[in-house]
Amino acid sequence: MRLGAQTKKAFLRRGIFSGMILLAAVLQNTPGLFPEIFGVPAMLLIPAVVCTGMYERDIPGLFYGLLAGVVWDIYSAGPPGLNAVMLMTFGFVSGALIGTVMRNNLVTALLLTASAGVAYNTVYWFFAFVLKSYDGAMQAYLTFYLPSVLYTVLLMPMFYFIVKAVKNKTG
């Protein structure tokens, strides 16, 4: 069985996107590998999933999000499976919105990444602080979780242009 040129390109593209997500996971979760700003880390998997979902649409976006979330769950101190559920949803929703009501451009990517970042950090903060009634919850949200969204959004264009270039090269 010989693969057609388009199929080969699709396999190549999916391989590159999966590799990019794994690389983002390694950079994000290995202590000391990716710089933190004043103790605030970037959550690289969020823009990686959103941008991939935007270019690959809903169903592939769902599976890229699932891959990213399951890998993140290996390191996560949050509720079991939370990252898989959240990132799968981000990948699916990004793809579905671009396929129906939004245009695919940098501003949209910014909006979707910021929304996903706020949603992720708010849910995580809710489970980590609010549900357990720990003190300093609001301070943690304002000085750690929201700045982390900002840092993540600032890094988003890097993923957007990588995904765009790969998509353009591989159809």
Added chain:
Amino acid sequence: MRRFLKSTGFKIFLAVFAALLAGTVVAAVSNSNSAPQTSAAGTVFGPLQRFSSAISNRLSDFSINFKSSASLAQEKEELKNQIADLTDKLVDYEQAKQDLKLYEEFLGVKKENPSFVFVSAPVIGRDPADLFFALTLGKGSLHGVRVNDPVIYGKYLVGVVTSVMPAQCKIGTLLDPAVNVGAYEISTREGGFVTTTGELSRKGLCRLPGLVKTTAVAPGATVVTSGIGGVFPRNLIIGKVNEIVDDPADISSYAVIEPGVDATDLEDVFVIVSFEGQSGVAGAGE
């Protein structure tokens, strides 16, 4: 909207969502506290994690080489190479010295506590969204690690295993408010349990509450584990008292404690998988 809800994509989304929720339920009722999909992914991606962790550790060496080369950019090539070579050796020497010190401490702990059975484990990851310094270690149930096993660095307590996958485990450190450790201060023998709060945790501190107003515990005193509860063995060092504070909630005081090890700076730790008096209590800490 109706067409979207009836689309194949949305049906697949719901199916995967339901499967993940089922995995979460399985994790909640299992002893490992880990979802099946996470355990499977942990096994598959274990080597990748160890590789990235090794790269991260080597990067600190690289920065030393880089600095040396940059500052001596005007020197002759031969001299630069020599310096880089010596720097490499110095880094190796410092690393070996540190390792030796660590193993000497472990040997001391082992001699003092012959019942301890250790598993050495590299720190391979940290969740960036977690503020309480939870760590992922490169050893899991295949190596005999179980939930609630204590984790140490030399004679110092680091934390406790909170969930286990086949090739990895996650630990909650002393800076996690969910971790409680039975403890006492060695000179006055005043005891209680060491825990932390959201605010203290961000400052890298924990506390020993429930001390009487007239407590004899003073700054600089050492706090160790009491062994009560059977989760942690007795006499592991937790840290030193920074200050004594009147508790605004009642008429007691509490000691603010600085843990003996910096959880953010660990590369290798030891998990105590068995010790005399160990109980099989579930939950984080005592």
